[in-house]
Amino acid sequence: MNDFLQLCFAGLALGSRYALVALGFVIIYKATGVINFAQGSMVTLGAYFAYNFHRTWGLPFALAVVMAVAAGGLVGALIQRVLLRRMVGRPVFGVIMITIGLLFLLTEVMASIWGYDARDLGDPWGIDTVKVGGVVLSVKDLWGIALAGAVLLAFFVFFKFSGIGLAMRAAAFDQEAALARGISVRRVFGWSWAIAGAVAALAGISLGSGPAAVTPSLGLIALAAFPAMILGGLDSPLGAVIGGVVIGITQTLTAGYQPEYAAFLGTNFHVVMPYVVMIAILLVRPYGLLGTKEVHRL
């Protein structure tokens, strides 16, 4: 039983990281209808920013985090401003392709600035653990879970009560109607990219701190966050978090039990397990658990 709880906790910790990455996807999708394939490299970029501020410039960790989040937001807004603003009115497929191009470009730009070596972002939480019952909880994981929860809460408050949040909901609901009411859809798009960049930086720091170092391949986790995002429904922040947690727990449980009970599925089956879950869920619910059902009109 303790083993099971331990695995569940590990899954929750992993899932909250997926959730953070997925939240970045969701906010861009919700406002602009685009899946941002470059989200992964924005995650990595955020981690490198934090590394640069904290280790290279010697700023305190907390300050470095705040600055990295700001810088990540700036990069997001810049991408939207320079590239994607030109694509307004073009097919969504084209915009998605542009984000794929960005994925390659950003990854190589980062590799040529910071190299391929693993960079140590620092270890603010050390290896402290808390013991609850028979389960050992590491402080770093607790922080990760708290961070995902806090960001989700912030999203909720932001969308519900702030003017920009309201404008974003309106633009996501009906662009033309929002324009007619005097909402600047362009500014909404800019904001959503900026927020996605900031959340990506947070995710990157959460992923890259501690024992896991910062490498150019850090952003690959974004591909593993796809199932989380799809599972919850592409346009639902709450869904992203639920999806992340479900996928995380499924993955750790698979890693824990599959070699013993279902060895014929091959080694490392837990790596593809999220995709299998995703495919299964989508066949039953084509718009994820909480996604908005698309209305088909002529």
Next chain:
Amino acid sequence: MTPFRKDSANPSMVRDYGEDLHIFASRQTRVVLGLFMVLAVLAPLKLSNFQSTVLDYAGIAAIGAIGLNLLTGFTGQVSLGHAFFLGTGSYTAAYLGGQRHWPFLIFLLAAAAVGALVGAVVGPFALRLRGNYLAIITVGLVFTGQHVFESWTSVTGGLNGTSVAAPPRIGPLDFSRLVVFGHRFGRDQGFLYVIWVLVALVALTSKNLVRSRTGRALQAVRDRDVAAEVIGIRLARYKVLAFVVSSSLAALAGALFGSYQQFVAPGDFGLFVSLQYIAMIVVGGVGTTFGPILGALFITAMPRLIEQFSDRIPGVASSPGASGITIFSLNQAIFGALIIAFLVLEPRGIAALWLRVKAYFRAWPLSY
């Protein structure tokens, strides 16, 4: 009393639907294509090994890209799972051609059939999912496929890959050791004939499919699937059909890839390969017949050319440990930048660039 004189000698104007359906737009096109084919038959006599290798890989990619174009360009189903179908074809070739020693043409056809079968299994997903959801699910397909390729060791050789001992022998002709009138072709040059004849056949098939009733149905599905359904096009049938055709062509390309490269490993069929194929049709020109071929040439040849001439490009580390960015990085970055540049500046691809140049010179000196 017809208002227009029918005159097919003037290629610049399409005046009725019948003309629009012509397989070649004009006599001029036919002559140019004919000359091009003569050139293609003679070219392997003169091409170096390096040039032939580039063209071999480009031809293989062109077959796969034509397939993807039928699915994405003409039917509007964005698939990032193309690498999986390529892999299916490659491993079919490795197993049937390499381990079971089936003849070349037979295992190519078998690979295409296996690809079609897998496509028919995956196709129905497209009925439930649209747009973004479909794109992501096909990403899942690539990863699941990689796991299968890594785990099913008796066929795929696992992580380390498998050799594909399947020589391109058709009857008495072995194209890897081709001798014609005393001229001995190298392996790379001999393969050019096999590959590019197949490219021509596949392109012709694709063009004919597109201008048929089926092709019009596919394009209607692309333009607005609900509207297509309302006017009586059976969505299920045509979406699955597009998947079947596209994945069987991908598998054919994969089988050729395996046979030519003589070795395949799961790493050859990652998500990056899928993205490359998408880039080919975007850069070449989505929804045209020649676009994918141009795109395949461009995307396959570019990294090899950069590698070849890397010592002359400033700022590139040509040996390990030297300063500057690596060739790999440069290639990836250029690849990314190209996709962005094409989509922002010329979304219709190289095919449209060519049309633009043609239009400029036709109206010269009054063009502006």
